[in-house]
């Protein structure tokens with residue numbers, strides 16, 4: 001039986017909830033089905049897109065190619081020592097189930113990344129990060145299907161080229177691989193990362209906090225600040241926090257003494273995109289069916305029935321206004337198609 005379906009609505013498969021169609025759609029359960037799919041689909045076909053839970057994508061027009069959803073499941077222990085445990089998770093597993101699995105066993109490393117929506121497969125793509133931790137710090141290996149050869153290949157963390165919201169899978173190797181599984185290393189005596197935001201403050205009174213304590217605090221902060229995509233369509237932070245030169249940062253600090261700047265290197269500072277967007281009057285502002293979330297202006301929201309093009313246009317207006325006021329370019333974090 002063919003794995004390919006024609007003219008499928010993508011509305012249930014992405015968190016912005018935009019109503020667009022894809023010309024071809026397929027769900028695969030294992031690498032053999034992936035190989036079967038490519039033997040069925042013309043090899044030179046363009047526009048192949050792999051989709052996880054669609055929590056980091058925006059479709060601005062109908063997708064004319066093939067959308068593949070790898071639903072490979074399974075969570076297995078690959079190795080265990082006195083110090084650490086290596087866990088392998090199939091691409092289709094939910095990222096937060098992996099975090100919960102680790103935390104339930106008092107294993108540390110991923111607790112700061114609690115409640116990030118999406119699948120295991122997408123976790124290395126943009127090197128998901130939150131509260132001072134990035135997933136690249138706990139990834140042991142990424143297994144991927146090569147679209148060109150049909151082979152399974154393994155990437156070490158170094159080969160993945162992780163950086164801020166980036167990896168080779170978003171850069172030089174974009175579109176060449178389909179991630180099938182990821183192995184994570186969790187520590188039995190973890191060093192907890194408590195210095196971001198008010199995590200430490202919220203843990204006051206707890207003598208020896210555990211990964212479960214950190215997960216609880218991070219989850220509380222996230223649910224109080226971020227919109228639930230099941231209620232309001234969104235894809236989390238729409239823009240990245242820009243990195244600017246020290247000279248530019250100092251000039252801005254003279255003009256705006258409260259500007260939030262973070263040390264990156266002797267010559268560079270990271271600047272809060274949310275702060276700049278808010279300064280431009282965009283906290284909770286809405287144009288028609290699109291706006292920024294009232295509690296977090298970095299998040300663009302579909303208030304119901306917006307098209308992807310309308311959401312993208314709003315993003316461009318925000319980019320223009322920020323650039324005009326601060327001379328800082330905002331890069332888009334979400335994958336726009």
Ligand SMILES: Cc1cc2nc3c(=O)[nH]c(=O)nc-3n(C[C@H](O)[C@H](O)[C@H](O)COP(=O)(O)OP(=O)(O)OC[C@H]3O[C@@H](n4cnc5c(N)ncnc54)[C@H](O)[C@@H]3O)c2cc1C
Pocket residue numbers: 015049050051052053054055056057070091116117118119120121122123125126127128129130169177178179180226227228229234235236237335
């Ligand atoms: C409310 C909310 C909060 C969020 N908070 C955070 C946060 O704190 N930190 C953060 O980093 N992100 C955050 N995000 C963004 C998002 O959750 C992550 O980027 C997540 O990893 C996306 O997973 P997904 O399965 O939905 O991927 P998708 O959106 O389906 O895909 C994302 C990208 O990965 C590619 N991809 C997916 N699967 C594969 C595969 N098997 N092989 C090759 N390429 C693949 C897709 O082609 C696409 O380019 C948030 C999103 C929302 C809605």
